[in-house]
Amino acid sequence: MxxxxxxxxxxxxxxxxxxxxxxxxxxxxxxxxxxxxxxxxxxxxxxxxxxxxxxxxxxxxxxxxxxxxxxxxxxxxxxxxxxxVSGLDEIRIEGTEIYAQAGALLSKAAQMALSAGLTGLEFASGIPGSIGGALVMNAGAYGSEMADVTREVILVGEDGTENSLSGSDMQFGYRTSICRKGKGVVSAARISLKPGDKTEIEEKMKELALKRKSRQPLEYPSAGSTFKRPEGYYAGKLIMDAGLPGYTIGGAQVSPKHCGFIINTGRATAADIYDLIMEVREKVGERFGVELEPEVCIIGDF
Ligand SMILES: Cc1cc2nc3c(=O)[nH]c(=O)nc-3n(C[C@H](O)[C@H](O)[C@H](O)COP(=O)(O)OP(=O)(O)OC[C@H]3O[C@@H](n4cnc5c(N)ncnc54)[C@H](O)[C@@H]3O)c2cc1C
Missing domain, CATH: 3.30.43.10 (Uridine Diphospho-n-acetylenolpyruvylglucosamine Reductase, domain 2)
Structure with a gap:
């Protein structure tokens, strides 16, 4: 009932x-x-x-x-x-800006930018997130991040009203923003870009897609980089140097192709992945004295 x-x-x-x-x-x-x-x-x-x-x-x-x-x-x-919020997926070009609702895909925004001859969002074309998730996480790649291109975020507050926040109001940091402190739900955003050359934009996107394909285990389910980059180090390199490429618990594995990724080889449970995250942290901590912090958002009880 x-x-x-x-x-x-x-x-x-x-x-x-x-x-x-x-x-x-x-x-x-x-x-x-x-x-x-x-x-x-x-x-x-x-x-x-x-x-x-x-x-x-x-x-x-x-x-x-x-x-x-x-x-x-x-x-x-x-x-x-x-x-x-995937149903909130309206997206349109407004001059040199893109207006996008939270559920619109980042890859689609990047493709629209290309079609409109706008540069600045090439870095995001291969990130499989939504606009909302990308803003919350301040998603980034290849030297750029959402903070660089965000002009306005429409945030729904606890009282159910929409507020307009500027990029600096969002308190963007490395893979974080004000939203990670539980402050509001992203409803939409305006991304500010610059006029550019379509061929160059397309070339850049192709080059980055090839880099991803050759370096990342895109053929397996994952959540991208499992850990944040510890200051002064690369998580993947630490994990590799700790002798963990291919290290497996149940169906979860440290990708031999890119140790920064934990992958689901087919039959992983969430518990397998969680246990592997904890074990990798422990081994890297013991070996190098560096604490790895998960970038992945962990939901529910483990
Ligand atoms: C193959 C692969 C490659 C990746 N490469 C990159 C990369 O290069 N760079 C990078 O930064 N990330 C990368 N990621 C990780 C991921 O794609 C990004 O963090 C992305 O921004 C997450 O967006 P999402 O919409 O999937 O968010 P979700 O995973 O759905 O959510 C992430 C967090 O944001 C919150 N959230 C989502 N939408 C909203 C909203 N509208 N309002 C408030 N809170 C919200 C969720 O509650 C959760 O806490 C990769 C992932 C994969 C699988």
């Missing part, structure tokens, strides 16, 4: 937009994760605002799912509500 809470969620998000006990493995690039009690897919900024307000007002636990490319969700799942 539908609970009152479920009915309320459906009233806010629309019919068929609330799933109960939805397996999260199908929503994460690691391809692991048990069921969420509730899984809601708002389709408009207004319904996202109402949802955030309602969840806060009723003191319910929730987290936002972007493209699930930086998440490790427990096999036990999540005892709360997952807000999936």
């Amino acid at each position: 539908e609970s009152f809470f479920e009915k309320q969620l459906e009233e806010i998000a629309g019919e068929g937009r609330v799933l109960v006990q939805e397996e999260l493995a199908g929503h994460t690039t690691f391809r692991v994760g048990g069921p969420a009690d509730y899984y809601v897919r708002p389709q408009t900024p207004e319904s996202l605002c109402r949802l955030v307000w309602y969840l806060k007002e009723t003191e319910r636990d929730f987290f936002v799912m972007g493209n699930g490319s930086n998440l490790l969700v427990s096999d036990l799942g999540y005892r709360g509500t997952v807000v999936d």
Whole structure:
């Protein structure tokens, strides 16, 4: 029987937009994760605002799912509500800016920038995240990051209202922003670019895609770099020097191709991946005295 809470969620998000006990493995690039009690897919900024307000007002636990490319969700799942913003995917060029809703894919934004002859987002073309997730994480690659191109972020606060934040209001840092302190849900953003030469932009994107393909284990499910880069070191190099390439627990493996990636070789559980993260940290800590901090967001109980 539908609970009152479920009915309320459906009233806010629309019919068929609330799933109960939805397996999260199908929503994460690691391809692991048990069921969420509730899984809601708002389709408009207004319904996202109402949802955030309602969840806060009723003191319910929730987290936002972007493209699930930086998440490790427990096999036990999540005892709360997952807000999936992939339905908020409007994206358009406004002069030299891109307006994009939170659920739009970063790769699509980069392709649109290319089509419009705008430079600045080439670095992001191979990052498999959403605009929202990329802003929260301050995603970056090859010397650039979201902080460099963000002019405005529309953030939904606890009271369900939208606020406009500048790039500096976002307090971007290395793979972090104000949102990682639980402050707000990204609804949309304006990315500021510069006029450029289409051929050069395309060449750059191709060059970076080739680099990724040759260096990263893109053929396996993963969440990209598992650990943040410790100051003065590279996580992948430390892991390699600790003798861990190919080190395996269950179906989780330190990628022999790029030790900074933990991959799901096919049958990994979230627990396998979690245990491997902990073991790699321990071994690198013992060997080099460097503490590796996960970049991957860990959700649920382990
Ligand atoms: C093959 C591969 C390569 C990768 N390469 C890179 C890389 O080069 N550089 C890099 O930085 N990252 C990389 N990543 C990691 C990942 O793609 C980025 O961190 C990305 O920005 C995450 O976006 P997402 O939409 O998937 O977020 P999710 O994984 O869905 O969420 C990440 C965090 O953001 C929160 N969140 C998501 N959307 C919102 C929102 N709208 N409002 C508030 N909170 C939100 C979530 O609750 C969670 O805490 C890679 C991952 C893979 C699998």
